Amino acid sequence: MAAQQDLSVFVRHGEGGVAGMELAVEGIRCAGCMHAIENGLAKDAAILKARVNLALKRVTVEWREGALRPEAVIERLGALGFKAYPFLPSAERDAVTLEERRLLRYLAVAGFAAMNIMLLSVSVWSGANGDISPVTRDFFHWLSALIALPTAAYAGRPFFESALRALRAGAVNMDVPITLGIVLALGMSVVETANHSQHAYFDGAVMLIFFLLIGRYLDQMMRRRTRDLAGNLAALKAETATRLMPDGTAVTLPIAAIAPGNLVLVQPGERVCVDGVVEAGRSEIDRSLVTGETDPAPIGAGAQVHAGTMNLTGALSVRVVAAGAGTLLDEIERLMNQAVESRSRYVRLSDRAARLYAPLVHATALATLVGWIAFGLAWQQALIIAITVLIITCPCALGLAIPAVQVVTASSLFRRQVMLKEGDALERLAEADVVVFDKTGTLTLPEPDLLNAETVEAGSLAAAGALAAASRHPLAQAIGRAAGRPAPLSGAQEQRGLGLSAMVDGVEMRLGSPAFCEAQALAERVAAEHPTASLIAWRHGDRASVFAVGQKLRPEARACLEALARLGLAPMILSGDRESAVAAVARELGITQWRSGLRPDEKLHVLDDLAGQGRKVLMVGDGLNDAPALAKAHVSMSPISATHLAQAAADIVFLGDSLAPVAETIAIARKARTLMMENLWFAVLYNAVAVPVAVAGFATPLVAAAAMSGSSLVVTLNALRAARQPAAPLAQAAS
Amino acid sequence: MNILVILFPLALGLGLAGLAAFFWCMRNGQYADLEGSGWRVLQDDDLGLQGDPVRDLLDEDAPARHRDERQPA
Numbered sequence: 001m002a003a004q005q006d007l008s009v010f011v012r013h014g015e016g017g018v019a020g021m022e023l024a025v026e027g028i029r030c031a032g033c034m035h036a037i038e039n040g041l042a043k044d045a046a047i048l049k050a051r052v053n054l055a056l057k058r059v060t061v062e063w064r065e066g067a068l069r070p071e072a073v074i075e076r077l078g079a080l081g082f083k084a085y086p087f088l089p090s091a092e093r094d095a096v097t098l099e100e101r102r103l104l105r106y107l108a109v110a111g112f113a114a115m116n117i118m119l120l121s122v123s124v125w126s127g128a129n130g131d132i133s134p135v136t137r138d139f140f141h142w143l144s145a146l147i148a149l150p151t152a153a154y155a156g157r158p159f160f161e162s163a164l165r166a167l168r169a170g171a172v173n174m175d176v177p178i179t180l181g182i183v184l185a186l187g188m189s190v191v192e193t194a195n196h197s198q199h200a201y202f203d204g205a206v207m208l209i210f211f212l213l214i215g216r217y218l219d220q221m222m223r224r225r226t227r228d229l230a231g232n233l234a235a236l237k238a239e240t241a242t243r244l245m246p247d248g249t250a251v252t253l254p255i256a257a258i259a260p261g262n263l264v265l266v267q268p269g270e271r272v273c274v275d276g277v278v279e280a281g282r283s284e285i286d287r288s289l290v291t292g293e294t295d296p297a298p299i300g301a302g303a304q305v306h307a308g309t310m311n312l313t314g315a316l317s318v319r320v321v322a323a324g325a326g327t328l329l330d331e332i333e334r335l336m337n338q339a340v341e342s343r344s345r346y347v348r349l350s351d352r353a354a355r356l357y358a359p360l361v362h363a364t365a366l367a368t369l370v371g372w373i374a375f376g377l378a379w380q381q382a383l384i385i386a387i388t389v390l391i392i393t394c395p396c397a398l399g400l401a402i403p404a405v406q407v408v409t410a411s412s413l414f415r416r417q418v419m420l421k422e423g424d425a426l427e428r429l430a431e432a433d434v435v436v437f438d439k440t441g442t443l444t445l446p447e448p449d450l451l452n453a454e455t456v457e458a459g460s461l462a463a464a465g466a467l468a469a470a471s472r473h474p475l476a477q478a479i480g481r482a483a484g485r486p487a488p489l490s491g492a493q494e495q496r497g498l499g500l501s502a503m504v505d506g507v508e509m510r511l512g513s514p515a516f517c518e519a520q521a522l523a524e525r526v527a528a529e530h531p532t533a534s535l536i537a538w539r540h541g542d543r544a545s546v547f548a549v550g551q552k553l554r555p556e557a558r559a560c561l562e563a564l565a566r567l568g569l570a571p572m573i574l575s576g577d578r579e580s581a582v583a584a585v586a587r588e589l590g591i592t593q594w595r596s597g598l599r600p601d602e603k604l605h606v607l608d609d610l611a612g613q614g615r616k617v618l619m620v621g622d623g624l625n626d627a628p629a630l631a632k633a634h635v636s637m638s639p640i641s642a643t644h645l646a647q648a649a650a651d652i653v654f655l656g657d658s659l660a661p662v663a664e665t666i667a668i669a670r671k672a673r674t675l676m677m678e679n680l681w682f683a684v685l686y687n688a689v690a691v692p693v694a695v696a697g698f699a700t701p702l703v704a705a706a707a708m709s710g711s712s713l714v715v716t717l718n719a720l721r722a723a724r725q726p727a728a729p730l731a732q733a734a735s
Numbered sequence: 736m737n738i739l740v741i742l743f744p745l746a747l748g749l750g751l752a753g754l755a756a757f758f759w760c761m762r763n764g765q766y767a768d769l770e771g772s773g774w775r776v777l778q779d780d781d782l783g784l785q786g787d788p789v790r791d792l793l794d795e796d797a798p799a800r801h802r803d804e805r806q807p808a
Contacts, residue, residue: 030774031771031774031775031777031778034771034774035774035778047764052768053767053768053769053771054768054770054771055769055770055771055773056768100789101761104761104766105761108754108757108758109754112750112751112753115745115750116746117807118742119746119807136739139739143743147747205780213780705775
């Protein structure tokens with residue numbers, strides 16, 4: 001049945017009869033590609049505008065309403081040699097972009113103000129020994145105030161808002177001492193200027209805002225970049241569903257356009273893309289992505305199916321339902337909410353530092369005030385010295401210490417195709433001491449593979465591969481792949497529930513169950529060698545072979561586990577699959593701790609027990625059933641092949657088939673944490689030097705400015721060391 | 736001394752002009768694609784279609800060249 005494609009859900013309708021669409025394009029690498037796409041599309045008279053974004057690998061196309069079907073744009077791009085996928089910008093991503101722009105505007109204003117005030121301040125400082133007349137100095141101070149006050153009110157908002165939020169919640173974060181420092185510095189400077197005094201701290205206050213905004217902006221940029229890439233990858237998956245319309249026609253629609261109540265056709269060999277109830281048809285489905293169970297299960301009308309399961313043998317029509325009460329999805333969602341609550345108890349390193357830091361600094365300032373008054377100084381002067389203490393200890397270096405390391409590390413991970421979703425995941429990952437793996441799709445590859453390729457005769461593999469290529473059954477496709485994707489045999493016929501047959505050289509060739517191919521004796525021998533594999537037999541006249549198809553370990557799985565042991569992490573398997581399958585993988589990888597047949601809530605219990613013992617768990621999983629565990633664990637990773645929900649719950653997503661990124665990322669995260677701690681200790685050291693100077697009353701604005709920028713620079717330079725490659729743990733394991 | 740009254744507003748004005756220009760660029764989406772813009776400079780869209788060696792070089796088989804190194808990202 002030739003299904004018609006319909007992409008209208010992606011089309012944006014603008015003013016003046018202009019329609020537009022955004023596409024994620026595979027394979028844009030350089031200016032040549034950009035040029036080819038833009039010129040190629042511009043040749044079409046109906047297309048008004050085509051613009052490539054080389055950084056994001058996206059194309060924006062606009063055309064006159066009604067002049068073009070959106071599918072034609074994709075065809076055009078296909079003719080130019082590029083595969084394009086429509087892209088639906090999500091509201092969440094828009095919010096992130098807006099926040100980034102807001103921060104960039106604040107940063108620009110703060111930068112402008114800091115530079116102009118510094119221009120005035122340097123003049124005042126260089127005239128400090130009497131070259132500048134008091135009138136000019138006051139004039140310069142008032143000018144500084146004129147720039148600094150509006151700037152602080154505008155660009156300081158992220159800190160003021162965050163500090164207010166924290167105080168309202170009864171907590172203290174880093175923004176509280178920052179806000180206090182800024183407000184007091186500005187207030188004091190205005191009073192001092194009105195009193196024709198020599199010192200004003202407008203430059204310090206604005207510079208502080210500027211440096212801290214740099215940290216904030218970098219943090220936001222890292223998050224946006226991850227989300228952009230994740231958005232592209234989601235679009236590249238190009239998940240579509242075949243909707244059966246009430247009039248009997250079939251239309252291929254993107255998943256986004258499918259609503260509850262629609263009827264969807266799922267062909268054999270296709271992954272079910274929706275949650276729903278089977279209306280008609282009977283088949284076997286592979287639930288490995290959902291429950292971890294690798295054995296196919298029979299399914300018929302009235303049964304529940306979940307997105308992510310693989311339909312194996314027969315066509316199904318599925319009525320789409322939203323997650324209803326009592327379904328697996330509902331249960332998982334409930335567990336997720338529970339799990340996320342427990343995760344939010346984690347206190348980030350920077351906030352932990354702030355909790356120690358804020359009371360200490362405020363107490364020191366207060367002690368300075370009281371001490372100087374007791375010493376016989378006028379209270380105004382004592383207050384000024386106390387405020388200088390607050391200004392000089394304002395956590396400029398502390399504010400940059402952690403985001404700078406996070407950003408540098410995140411981009412170094414990015415190059416290794418590891419996406420960091422939250423900055424604080426690095427701190428949590430560095431603390432992990434147990435790695436809990438899911439088996440199916442995490443330790444093993446998500447698609448089944450031929451396991452006994454070396455014992456099967458090459459000729460029969462090639463012949464069986466050609467026959468297998470005619471089927472969409474995943475097991476047959478695994479044989480086709482192992483044979484090097486030969487052209488499918490013509491005239492192959494699918495015998496339902498049995499296998500395939502075709503006439504070759506006048507003799508019937510069969511591929512299917514061992515009984516169908518009369519190869520039970522051979523099958524028993526192969527089954528003894530590969531107890532967990534599914535068996536596919538092949539017969540052509542007198543020749544017969546039996547193929548064992550099953551879950552293959554991810555490449556470098558063993559090296560990764562060795563590296564993890566070297567890093568001091570204990571591995572563990574928690575799987576929803578049956579015992580024999582899990583035991584085989586555990587034995588092969590030398591993992592002694594494993595549990596099988598676990599339901600999602602039982603996985604959570606195991607994680608709870610581990611957390612109760614004070615262990616910090618890194619959960620690595622991909623299935624729907626792992627999602628609650630991923631959200632619950634101290635830190636979590638998932639491969640890019642994982643289900644949506646699992647990826648959304650994971651802190652870190654890695655691309656590619658290899659398992660190596662797990663160990664690599666831990667090594668990088670540990671290095672990052674070391675750098676963060678170094679930076680925090682540097683900030684402590686800086687304060688240990690600066691505070692006595694300020695308490696003694698020697699801190700002039702010049703000293704404050706030099707100390708602030710000097711410490712920020714040191715911390716940033718130290719953070720840059722995170723980009724240097726740490727010794728690869730896998731290379732060590734191999735040597 | 737009197738010259739300051741002219742010079743400082745002038746300096747501030749220039750700075751503000753720079754800031755305004757930055758905001759204008761941002762609103763125009765000039766920072767949306769930091770990689771592509773550098774290459775666009777090299778395109779001679781205004782020279783017409785014939786006899787442009789750069790265009791021929793770029794146009795010819797850019798997609799074909801990358802087809803085999805493309806990864807299933």
